[in-house]
Amino acid sequence: MGRIELKNIDKFYGNNHVLKNLNLTIEDGDFMTLLGPSGCGKTTTLRIISGLEKPQNGTMTMDGKEVINANDAFFLEPGKRELNLVFQSYALWPHMTVFDNVAFGLKIKKMKKEQIKMQVMDALEKMRIAQYADRYPSELSGGQQQRVAMARAIAGHSKILLLDEPLSNLDAKLRIDMRAELKRLHNEMGTTIIYVTHDQIEAMTMSTKIALFSAGELIQVAKPLDLYTNPATLMAADFIGNPRINFINGKAKYEGGEMKVACSLGNFTFPKKDVTEAAPAGEFDCVIGIRPEQIEMHREAGEGMVEAKVYADQPAGSETLITVVCSEDELLVKQIGIQMYTMNQPVYLKIDPDKFNVYDAKSEKLVKFAV
C-alpha cells in the first residue's frame, strides 16, 4: 500500500521547463530521497505528487489507481490522495495549539472525538512532544516545531509521507538526532516516505533509495551505496561524495571484449563483465574517477606504485586530506588519523583498478563499474 508511479512528467512554469520527462517509481515501503542541488526541481516533484501542482504532461498512479492524467486534464485533489506533507517552513498554523494543529486533518475527516484524541496523543508521543500539546507554535523552539510538523503528518496514518527538506532549518546536532528519529519512524510504521534534500549525507544515511536530480532531469535512481560506488554520470560522481572524487583524463580503447585504459596512473585492462552498455567501441577519450579514500599512499617506493609530490596537507584530527601532484594531474588523497607531510615530499600511490570508475569523456556516462 503506497506504490507511486510517475510517467513522462513534464512541468513548465511559463517557458521555464523545470521537470523534463520524469519517470520514477517508488515502491511500497521505500524511503526514497530526491537529491540534487538547489533549483533542480525536487520540491516541484514533491508538489506534483501531493497534488498541489499540476504537470502539463504525464501520468501518475498510486497503487495502480490513476491520480494524474495530463492528457485528460485529470488531477485528483490533494486531500483525496491519502498522503501527508511536511513543508520546509513547517507551515504550522499559528492560531492553533499544537494539539489542534495535529488534530486538524482528523477533524476534517469527521472522526470521533475520542479517536482523534487518541491518534493525536499517539503521534505527539511518537515525536516525544506530548507535554507541549497546549502550546502555540510560537512558544516552541525550531526543533520542537519540526516535531509538531512531523506529528501532524503522521497522525492521520497516511500511506505516504512527503518531506521537503524537513531538517534544513535545524542546527547540526538536532539534525543528527532527527535523522535517527526519522529512520526509526520509517522502520516502525512502514509507510512510504519521499524525502527531499540537497544534503547528500542525509540522503546516504537514511534512504533505501536515492533519486538524483540535475536541472530538472532524473540522473539516476539507486541504493545509496550503489550510487556512491557507481555514479552513472560524471555529474553524479562529482555531486556525490565529500571530499570530492578525483577526475583524471585518459585514453581508452574497447575492442575484442576488453577495455584498455591509459592515464598518468598507469595502464589498465578490464574484462568485459566490468564494462557497461554505454561504452563506445574503438578508441575514445575517457575520464577516470577515483575516490580520495581509494588511493593508498606510501612514503617509500614499492611494487606497482606511481610517484607523486605532496602539494599541501590538511590534517583535521580524525582524517587527513593530502593534495598530491602526479605528472600533470592533481589528486586528493584521504588518510585516517593525523598524518604529517612536508611540501614537495615525494610519495608513492597505489591504486586498485577494480575500485575506480571510468567515464566516456564525450557522453559523460559510466563505461566501467567499480566493484
Place this chain on the structure above:
Amino acid sequence: MSGKAPKKPMTAKRLKNLVLSVVTNPFNLIVLISLVMLICLVAVPLVSVLKTTFTLARAEARRAGGQVGDFTLYYWKYLFASKLSMATFWRPLSHSLLISFFTCLIAVPFGSIMAWLMVRSDLPGKSVLSLLIIVPYMIPSWCKSMAWLSVFRNARGGSPGFLEGLGIAVPDWLAYGPVAIIMVMVLHYYAYSYIMVSGTLQSINSELEEMGEIQGANKLQIIRSITLPLVLPAVLSGLIMTLSKTLGAYGVPANLGLRIGYYTLSTRMYDALGAGTKGIGYAMALLMVFMASGCIFANKIITGTRKSYATIGGKGGHSNVLHLGKAKYPLMIFLIVFLIVALFVPMMILVLESFQVSTGAGYGLDNLTLYNWIGDLSEAPKNVNFPGIFKNPDFTKALWNTVRLTVIASIITAFCGQFFGYVSTRGRGKWYGSLIEQLVFVPYLIPSIAFGAIFLGMFSVKHGPIPSLYGTFALVVLVSVVKHFPFASRSGMANMMQISTELEEAADVAGASFWQRIFRIVLPLSKNGFLSGMMLVFITIAKELDVIALLMTPSTRTLSYLAFVYSADALPQMADAISIVMVVFIMLSYLIANKVFHADISKSMG
C-alpha cells in the same frame, strides 16, 4: 531550461475535466464575483459618464439643434471653445493650478524638512513634537477651513471673526480666496510629505551614511550625496500626491472661495452638476480624472525606476544623528510656536466661537452662551431660526447618518478589501490577479469630487433592474465603499501576503475544502489586519466630505455636510459646534484604532 508547454488535443474527457475543475473550485467563483463587482462599480461608471458627455440631453437638445440621445460634441466644445469657456473652464482651471502649485511649493519642502528634523536631528523634545505634528492630519481639511474662517472672517461673511472682533480690519484677499485656500491646504497637506519622507528616512540603513563618514565625507556632504538621493523618491511621491489631492479638493475651496466668487475646477463642476449643464459637469469630472491619472502615473514612473534603492532598508538603526548645535533651541521654539499659532489657536478660537452669542464680539460673560449647543428655539437670538445642535433634529439626523454611514461603509469596504486582497495575492502572476489589482486601484486615480460626480451620473438613472439611486442612503454608502477600495485592498493584500500559501496548502493536503480553508485558516489569521484596516477606513470615511458632497440630500446629510451648509448659511457658531463634535468623534476613533486595534495612524488617508 526553457521550452514551451505543449498544446494538447482537446478530447471529450479532457474538456469535461477542465470544465469540472473550473466549476468545482470555489476560488474561481470568488474571482468571478470580484471581477464582476469591479467592472460594474469601477469600469462601467467611467465609461458611462464618458458616453454621457457625448450624448445630447433634453435640456440642451434645442440649443444644440439635435435630437435627445444624439451624438454631440456640444459639451466639450462649450468647455474648450465657446464664449463662456473662459469663465466655465479656463479661469477655474488656472485657479486650481495656481492653488495646487503654491500648496505643493510650500507644503512639500516644509513636510520633508520637518520629517528630516524629527528623524535625523537631535532636536530637543522630538518625541512629543513628532506626535503633535501628526495631529493636524487627523482633523478634516474642511474643519480647518472653518477654523480659518473663525479667525479671519470679515463683514462679508455675515458675522465678523476673531480678528475683526479685535478691531483689526481683515481684507477680503486674506479672509477668502486663493491665499486663504493655499494656507489651509498647506496646513493640511504637509502631513503627506511628512509621513512619506519620515517613513523612508526611518527605513534607510544608517550604515549607508556611516560608510560615507568612513570614506571621509562631512555631514553636509553625506546629506547631499547619500541621504538626499535616497529620500528623493519619497519627496516626489509626496509632491505628486499633494498635487493630485489639491486638484480634486472641494470642501476647502468651496468654503473659502465661493463667498467672493472665486471658482476652482472642482467648485465649478459642482455648480454645473447641481444647477447648470450636467454634460459639462461630467466632462469636467473626466478632465480631473485625466489630470490626476497623469500625476499618479508620473509618480509610478518616477518611483518605479528609483524604488529599487529607496527600499534598501534593513536595520535602520538611527545612530547617525545630526547635531544641530546652537540652532536647536531656536528651531524647537519655532516649531512649537508654529504648531500653536497655526493649529491649536485656530482650533481654540473655533471652540470658543461656538460659545459666543455674536461672533467677533469678545468673550465677556454677556457674550457667552450655551445656546449653540443646547438652546431651545424659544430662546433663540435674532437672525437665528435653529435650536442648539443637540436640540436640532437636523443635527441628530446628520449624526445618525454619519455613524451609520461610517459603520456600514467601513465594514463593507474592509470586507471587500480583504476579499480583493485574497484574490489578487493568490492570483499573483495570473491574468485575473493583475486585472483585479489594477481595477481596484482605479478609484484612487479619480479625484474625490469627480468620483462623486461619476456615481451621480451613473446611478441617478434607472439601469435595467437597478432603480435610480439618487437621493438614497444606499448610494452614499456605495460611493464611500468604492472610493476606498484601493486603500482597503492594499491593506487586505498586505494582510494576505503575511499568510503564507503553505499554511493553506497544508490544510489542502489534510483534506480541507476551500471553504474550510477560508474559515479555519485564512479568516482567523487575517482577523487583526482586518480590524485595524477597518478602523482606518472608518476614520477616513468619517472625515470625508468631498466624495459625498454631490450626493447629499436633506435626508442623507452627514455631519461634515451639515457643518458646511450652516457655514454657507452664515451660522458660524452652529457650524463650529458641529465641527467640534466631528473632531471629537474622529479623535476618539483614532484613539480606539490605535489602542485597541493597533492601527498605524500614519497609514490612513485623506
